[in-house]
Amino acid sequence: MSYIELKDISYKYPLSKDVVLKEISYTFEKGKLYGIIGPNGGGKTTLCNLIKGLIPNFYDGELTGEVLIEGKDIRDWDSSVLATTIGYIFQNPFTQISGIKETVFEEIALGLENLGVEKEIMINRVIEVIKLLGIEDLVEKDPNKLSGGQRQRVAFASIIAMDSDILVIDEPTSQLDPQGTSDVFKIIQGLKEQGKTILLVEHKIDLIAEYADEVLVIDQGELIYSGETSEIISNRELLNIGISIPQVALLSHDMQTSNEPFEQFAITKSQAREQILKRMG
Numbered sequence: 248m249s250y251i252e253l254k255d256i257s258y259k260y261p262l263s264k265d266v267v268l269k270e271i272s273y274t275f276e277k278g279k280l281y282g283i284i285g286p287n288g289g290g291k292t293t294l295c296n297l298i299k300g301l302i303p304n305f306y307d308g309e310l311t312g313e314v315l316i317e318g319k320d321i322r323d324w325d326s327s328v329l330a331t332t333i334g335y336i337f338q339n340p341f342t343q344i345s346g347i348k349e350t351v352f353e354e355i356a357l358g359l360e361n362l363g364v365e366k367e368i369m370i371n372r373v374i375e376v377i378k379l380l381g382i383e384d385l386v387e388k389d390p391n392k393l394s395g396g397q398r399q400r401v402a403f404a405s406i407i408a409m410d411s412d413i414l415v416i417d418e419p420t421s422q423l424d425p426q427g428t429s430d431v432f433k434i435i436q437g438l439k440e441q442g443k444t445i446l447l448v449e450h451k452i453d454l455i456a457e458y459a460d461e462v463l464v465i466d467q468g469e470l471i472y473s474g475e476t477s478e479i480i481s482n483r484e485l486l487n488i489g490i491s492i493p494q495v496a497l498l499s500h501d502m503q504t505s506n507e508p509f510e511q512f513a514i515t516k517s518q519a520r521e522q523i524l525k526r527m528g
């Protein structure tokens with residue numbers, strides 16, 4: 248069933264000469280994780296801004312086509328309902344922090360406070376999220392003095408606290424080390440298991456291979472490939488536009504042309520391991 252629908256979307260920012268999104272149509276289903284990939288400047292963040300409703304509500308510009316959420320045009324949604332239905336984790340965590348709260352605890356509570364959630368429920372919810380993310384050491388800290396990686400975790404916490412049904416996450420691991428990246432992806436997987444619909448911009452293709460159900464490739468404003476993850480990210484044509492494909496997928500391609508191909512095309516290490524173990528009996 249279509250949950251979010253883009254219908255022939257084209258968009259130009261007020262000050263840009265060029266159209267930044269070009270005739271994009273796609274249907275997103277509830278509870279799936281969608282990876283959005285593509286070269287720099289292709290339009291991924293702009294697409295996120297659109298789905299979050301920042302375009303056209305915050306940015307002007309020229310927009311044609313429709314964004315429907317649960318069948319209703321995004322322009323007809325009440326802005327406060329939209330803000331709670333869709334959580335957005337910005338690419339730059341420095342812009343995510345409100346700047347008006349003195350502690351991380353208050354910062355995480357801010358969205359719930361704005362919604363007028365009862366104090367006790369709010370406190371319990373914030374504590375729950377802090378434990379979930381393992382950021383107990385940050386609660387008393389000044390959010391304005393955190394490192395990029397810490398801000399990224401706090402941004403996650405703030406959004407999870409809101410319990411939005413749709414999460415638009417723009418490069419969540421750009422400021423994180425490998426351990427932090429793996430922790431964040433465990434959280435994203437947990438959110439998916441809770442039935443959230445997740446749109447995730449991420450350059451790390453191995454993570455997309457492992458976690459995404461479907462992938463959209465955006466290049467120069469056009470949706471050039473879209474569909475089921477293994478089909479899209481095993482496409483060697485991606486290399487021509489500067490997108491890497493997982494090493495495991497390259498290995499699978501080699502295997503397909505060998506005398507003993509894999510029974511199933513592998514795009515993650517665990518899938519390749521399974522194929523190899525099968526082969527070994």
Ligand SMILES: Nc1ncnc2c1ncn2[C@@H]1O[C@H](COP(=O)(O)OP(=O)(O)OP(=O)(O)O)[C@@H](O)[C@H]1O
Pocket residue numbers: 260261262263267285286287288289290291292293294338
């Ligand atoms: N506020 C703005 N006003 C005018 N042009 C903009 C604005 N924001 C982005 N652009 C332009 O729109 C195009 C798409 O940018 P966007 O940030 O959506 O791409 P992206 O795929 O997310 O890039 P990256 O991977 O570098 O984050 C770029 O040419 C960019 O310069």
